[in-house]
Amino acid sequence: MYFANYSIQCYMPKIHFIAIGGAAMHNLALALQLQGYHISGSDDEIYEPSKSLLAKHGILPDSFGWFPEKITSDLDCVIVGMHARADNPELIKAQELGIRIESYPSFLYEHSKNKQRIVIAGSHGKTSITSMVLHVLKTLNKKFDYLVGAKIEGFDLMASLSDAPIIVIEGDEYLASPIDRRAKFLLYQAHIALISGIAWDHINVYPTFESYTASFEELIKSMPKAGSLFFDQTDKNLNQLTDSCPDHTEKTGYEAHPSFIKNGQTILKGIDGKEYEIQIFGEHSLKNLNGARLLCEQVGVSSSDFYQAIQSFKGAAKRLELVGKSDSCLFYKDFAHAPSKVKATTLAVKSQYPQRTLVACLELHTFSSLNPAFLPHYAKTLDAADFAVIYLSEHAREIKRMDRIEDNQVQQYFEHPNIIILRNPADLSAYLLQKSWSNSNLLMMSSGTFDGLDFIDIAHQMGLSVE
Known part of the structure; x- marks a missing residue:
């Protein structure tokens, strides 16, 4: 019997999420909890907004990490996210107990x-x-x-x-x-x-x-x-x-x-x-x-x-989302990270406001973008920007166990005449705040967070009103 039918019965299934902090994973967990399911979960690291949402609904793990003792025979199902590895101790315990294991798509x-x-x-x-x-x-x-x-x-x-x-x-x-x-x-x-x-x-x-x-x-x-x-x-x-x-x-x-x-x-x-x-x-x-x-x-x-x-659609979060504005400046953030999206997003902002100087900042954050072999695909993707900034998070690189990308490699492959490479949020903040933003637009692109850079604070210091 499928779990979809259980909502009309007295018994509600118990489901455990391995890697509950993922974007889709935590939202599926919350949606099922609203249907009456008993939800638990684990993760080795959970970022905002997942962390606050899970806490608000009472299913944020007490501690980060993997705890095989959470996997008990009374669970109806374990849903495992791609962030987990095949040797995850909770996953292994579920396999040993013969508990039904699903991905969230299945x-x-x-x-x-x-x-x-x-x-x-x-x-x-x-x-x-x-x-x-x-x-x-x-x-x-x-x-x-x-x-x-x-x-x-x-x-x-x-x-x-x-x-x-x-x-x-x-x-x-x-x-x-x-x-x-x-x-x-x-x-x-x-x-x-x-x-x-x-x-x-x-x-x-x-x-x-x-x-x-x-x-x-x-x-x-x-x-x-x-x-x-x-x-x-x-x-x-x-x-x-x-x-x-x-x-x-x-x-x-x-x-x-x-x-x-x-x-x-x-x-x-x-x-x-x-x-x-x-x-x-x-x-x-x-x-x-x-x-x-x-x-x-x-x-x-x-x-x-x-x-x-x-006509009333303003866009999804982080998809050319307006952070702040003034009469002569707009500050956008975007989830762009793939080369084709970076190019399309940069061109879109420049084409919409061709008379304004465009500063485009891109964080290389994914496995693909942090791989030197993939960098040639970024050639000319930032050409529509007047000034380009590439941000390389050392923290993200260490977590993903990637080799360091040298500045000259980035400059070689992006082929932009006005490009700089930065590696910590203090330097990025200083760069943005020393610029004049009259008749200029700022575009921040990443699937990460620029190491926690506070966009709202930056917008205020730029003299912009925040959306």
């Missing part, structure tokens, strides 16, 4: 087997597209479940599980768990799928571009009868992969939604003949918006209703 599939499953995949843009779809559906009072990788305005959690007829899932290509080496998006068995684009990433688990694209090709080939596949038709590699889409699946390509810029504001040219002012910008955002529109149409939302609803 668990989510079991919970949603009777729902229409919409999966949004791609090397970049998937969080933004998922967020747009959720915003529109919520605005229009549609009933749905979801899993998304970023905080969205109007949503308390990044996951929801109920008796809704559909579920919208951000489909990550990273491996499902240390003992299930499939891409997460394959486990959801999508009825409707969208792929926003492909650019090599996660080289620690996909050592070649071919191994990386193979998972996307498998997703395409696995589409069901009467299924629907949407894809960015401007992506050459993705276009080629969609040749393997089964004949029984309808496939539809899309590109950036027609628009124009007026006084720094992006205006959509609606297919209904009307114009709609929106709060996001950049060609990549317009591609994402068009993909979201097509997905919403698949679940019965008219284009006009979509346009009306999307």
Whole structure:
């Protein structure tokens, strides 16, 4: 019997999360707790906002680390995150006791087997597209479940599980768990799928571009009868992969939604003949918006209703999120880390405000970006910026057990005439605060935290009003 059915019974399952601090993991744990499940968890390190949220709901581990004694025979299931290793002592104990072990994608599939499953995949843009779809559906009072990788305005959690007829899932290509080496998006068995684009990433688990694209090709080939596949038709590699889409699946390509810029504001040219002012910008955002529109149409939302609803969408957290502003300066933060996203995000800000000086700061934080062999993929990605800063966290490098990247390597591969390399937050703060920000914009890009740099404090010291 699947756990999805237990919510109507007296007995509620006991589930333990190994690596509960992950973005998806802690939100799934909280969503299940709201359904009445008994939740426990462990992790060796938990950052904000996961830490505060888990504490607020009473399921923050008392101590960080792995404790095999937490794994007891009365557990109904153990959900293991990819952050854990295959030799994790709690995982080994669960295996010894014969307890059911799931990754969060496999668990989510079991919970949603009777729902229409919409999966949004791609090397970049998937969080933004998922967020747009959720915003529109919520605005229009549609009933749905979801899993998304970023905080969205109007949503308390990044996951929801109920008796809704559909579920919208951000489909990550990273491996499902240390003992299930499939891409997460394959486990959801999508009825409707969208792929926003492909650019090599996660080289620690996909050592070649071919191994990386193979998972996307498998997703395409696995589409069901009467299924629907949407894809960015401007992506050459993705276009080629969609040749393997089964004949029984309808496939539809899309590109950036027609628009124009007026006084720094992006205006959509609606297919209904009307114009709609929106709060996001950049060609990549317009591609994402068009993909979201097509997905919403698949679940019965008219284009006009979509346009009306999307006007109030401000973006997902850390996706060109406005930190502070003045009459002559804007400060954005963005989750960008993959080369293609770094280039698209930098170009978007410069194109929207071409008369302003752009300072773009990028933290190399992922396994891929900290690997010297991957650095050539960043060539010219910051060209749209007038000044470029590369931040290299020694703490992140040590945790990931990566070799040190020398300054000359960074300068060689980024090929930017005005680039500096910094390695601690004090130096970065000093650099930002010594600059004049009149008629200038600041863009901070990372999947990390720049070693805990306080963006709000920086914005105040720059003389900006904080959003």
